[in-house]
Amino acid sequence: xxxxxxxxxxxxxxxxxxxxxxxxxxxxxxxxxxxxxxxxxxxxxxxxxxxxxxxxxxxxxxxxxxxxxxxxxxxxxxxxxxxxxxxxxxxxxxxxxxxxxxxxxxxxxxxxxxxxxxxxxxxxxxxxxxxxxxxxxxxxxxxxxxxxxxxxxxxxxxxxxxxxxxxxxxxxxxxxxxxxxxxxxxxxxxxxxxxxxxxxxxxxxxxxxxxxxxxxxxxxxxxxxxxxxxxxxxxxxxxxxxxxxxxxxxxxxxxxxxxxxxxxxxxxxxxxxxxxxxx
Amino acid sequence: xxxxxxxxxxxxxxxxxxxxxxxxxxxxxxxxxxxxxxxxxxxxxxxxxxxxxxxxxxxxxxxxxxxxxxxxxxxxxxxxxxxxxxxxxxxxxxxxxxxxxxxxxxxxxxxxxxxxxxxxxxxxxxxxxxxxxxxxxxxxxxxxxxxxxxxxxxxxxxxxxxxxxxxxxxxxxxxxxxxxxxxxxxxxxxxxxxxxxxxxxxxxxxxxxxxxxxxxxxxxxxxxxxxxxxxxxxxxxxxxxxxxxxxxxxxxxxxxxxxxxxxxxxxxxxxxxxxxxxxxxxxxxxxxxxxxxxxxxxxxxxx
Numbered sequence: 001x002x003x004x005x006x007x008x009x010x011x012x013x014x015x016x017x018x019x020x021x022x023x024x025x026x027x028x029x030x031x032x033x034x035x036x037x038x039x040x041x042x043x044x045x046x047x048x049x050x051x052x053x054x055x056x057x058x059x060x061x062x063x064x065x066x067x068x069x070x071x072x073x074x075x076x077x078x079x080x081x082x083x084x085x086x087x088x089x090x091x092x093x094x095x096x097x098x099x100x101x102x103x104x105x106x107x108x109x110x111x112x113x114x115x116x117x118x119x120x121x122x123x124x125x126x127x128x129x130x131x132x133x134x135x136x137x138x139x140x141x142x143x144x145x146x147x148x149x150x151x152x153x154x155x156x157x158x159x160x161x162x163x164x165x166x167x168x169x170x171x172x173x174x175x176x177x178x179x180x181x182x183x184x185x186x187x188x189x190x191x192x193x194x195x196x197x198x199x200x201x202x203x204x205x206x207x208x209x210x211x212x213x214x215x216x217x218x219x220x221x222x223x224x225x226x227x228x229x230x231x232x233x234x235x236x237x238x239x240x241x242x243x244x245x246x247x248x249x250x251x252x253x254x255x256x257x258x259x260x261x262x263x264x265x266x267x268x269x270x271x272x273x274x275x276x277x278x279x
Numbered sequence: 280x281x282x283x284x285x286x287x288x289x290x291x292x293x294x295x296x297x298x299x300x301x302x303x304x305x306x307x308x309x310x311x312x313x314x315x316x317x318x319x320x321x322x323x324x325x326x327x328x329x330x331x332x333x334x335x336x337x338x339x340x341x342x343x344x345x346x347x348x349x350x351x352x353x354x355x356x357x358x359x360x361x362x363x364x365x366x367x368x369x370x371x372x373x374x375x376x377x378x379x380x381x382x383x384x385x386x387x388x389x390x391x392x393x394x395x396x397x398x399x400x401x402x403x404x405x406x407x408x409x410x411x412x413x414x415x416x417x418x419x420x421x422x423x424x425x426x427x428x429x430x431x432x433x434x435x436x437x438x439x440x441x442x443x444x445x446x447x448x449x450x451x452x453x454x455x456x457x458x459x460x461x462x463x464x465x466x467x468x469x470x471x472x473x474x475x476x477x478x479x480x481x482x483x484x485x486x487x488x489x490x491x492x493x494x495x496x497x498x499x500x501x502x503x504x505x506x507x508x509x510x511x512x513x514x515x516x517x518x519x520x521x522x523x524x525x526x527x528x529x530x531x532x533x534x535x536x537x538x539x540x541x542x543x544x545x546x547x548x549x550x551x552x553x554x555x556x557x558x559x560x561x562x563x564x565x566x567x568x569x570x571x572x573x574x575x576x577x578x579x580x581x582x
Contacts, residue, residue: 014385014392018392021399021400024458025402031414032410044423048423091309093306093309094305094308094309096305097302097303098302098306101298109310113309113313116318118512118515118571120518120540120563121519122544123320123563124324125548126320126548131315150313150317153309157309207405212407213407213522213526214521218548226407227407231409231525231526241413243417246417253410254402254410257402265397265398273467
């Protein structure tokens with residue numbers, strides 16, 4: 001008797017907690033979405049109508065036609081894709097070297113690279129900005145790509161290195177017997193085995209790039225990415241937030257991210273856990 | 280003939296050296312990129328902290344020794360920042376640990392909602408803080424906001440403008456920080472929960488241990504080290520949080536939610552007091568080093 005009661009209780013507690021968590025996470029997102037399609041006269045009203053009697057795409061037309069969101073999506077994608085590819089290529093080469101060669105210098109270099117992730121952007125911002133301006137890289141695509149790439153390196157390095165170490169040396173040696181040189185071994189033998197790690201790293205890095213506000217905010221002005229664009233939506237009055245436009249822009253950013261998370265839930269979990277826990 | 284082996288040995292040494300050189304060649308690009316974007320600017324920040332550099336004042340940089348650092352502790356704006364940054368970090372971290380472990384336990388339960396839960400907790404982590412922050416700016420609005428609207432469903436006469444008063448604005452900033460990052464903390468704790476062998480639980484159950492006792496005597500000790508380790512990172516991220524305050528309160532009301540990082544960026548890019556901004560940054564950096572060392576020390580003690 002008491003064991004069935006216990007089980008029913010556990011069942012109820014579990015689902016009650018699940019519902020609470022789901023509500024806390026999803027309801028604000030639903031509110032953002034519903035705000036974006038609510039006509040203006042209903043939006044600025046109290047109480048909030050969570051099921052508006054009419055829907056409009058006016059805000060979306062405004063953002064795409066008047067604020068040219070397409071360009072901002074393009075900017076974001078160009079910077080992200082270049083940073084992803086460059087950081088992955090550079091880190092693969094370095095991870096291979098770190099895993100296949102032993103020297104004190106290399107060990108120190110590796111730790112320095114990974115721990116440099118802890119240096120916050122606010123400590124480096126002003127001198128780095130002045131340096132970037134000196135070499136004419138502020139507010140340019142190459143400049144932003146270098147900064148984004150740099151931000152991705154520590155995590156990418158750690159994950160790829162941990163993975164490449166697991167690739168057995170015997171495969172390398174077999175290739176060596178077949179007459180492959182260092183570069184051939186690296187490019188034709190080791191790298192193809194790394195596809196799963198590269199997929200995971202790219203998925204996490206993609207999210208990292210989308211979420212970055214600090215870099216594009218301080219190192220660019222004319223080149224706007226999505227995270228900055230949502231902060232520069234023109235206001236009609238100085239004290240009130242243009243919530244109609246901001247909720248729409250918010251949904252344009254969040255909706256693809258939700259789809260992305262649904263598609264790659266497993267890889268993301270693996271990636272976070274691989275990077276986060278080193279027992 | 281005799282010199283052949285020597286020649287051969289020299290050849291292998293040469294080869295090993297060449298290989299090491301090749302290894303360094305593969306590593307150098309990454310080192311250069313990171314060096315120029317972290318090492319060089321950090322060094323410059325340390326140097327600048329000893330100078331009076333104001334771009335608004337005529338004349339070049341002037342060496343002032345530690346004056347910038349003394350100024351930190353007599354600048355009322357900065358004391359407010361230090362106070363809020365400390366409060367924000369401590370309160371947020373306490374709730375991160377409590378809610379994070381609780382959520383991780385829920386994520387670890389095998390039931391039909393598991394996959395659904397594990398998917399939705401990724402959404403706050405995956406979306407930009409600036410979207411959450413701007414939405415929160417509106418959500419905490421007295422008249423049209425989501426929070427008060429939900430409260431008014433239960434208490435219809437409720438009116439309160441959260442972001443206008445210091446204490447409630449600070450509370451709201453912590454709440455948004457928790458909403459965005461507790462799920463991430465929980466996922467990392469979940470990873471360590473999965474390392475606990477199932478036999479441990481079974482043995483305890485056979486011995487008749489109750490759920491709460493099992494949690495206290497088996498689960499908690501097994502995850503303490505991981506929780507402390509990830510707490511280092513989460514504490515450092517709290518100390519350097521920028522996006523949440525930038526998008527949600529712009530440091531207001533007055534300067535009550537101005538986190539140190541927000542103050543540093545204002546001094547460096549708006550007030551153009553480069554020397555002073557650098558000194559605050561160095562101060563913050565030192566605090567980060569001290570806190571991480573203490574935490575590492577605690578972890579070592581555990582072993």
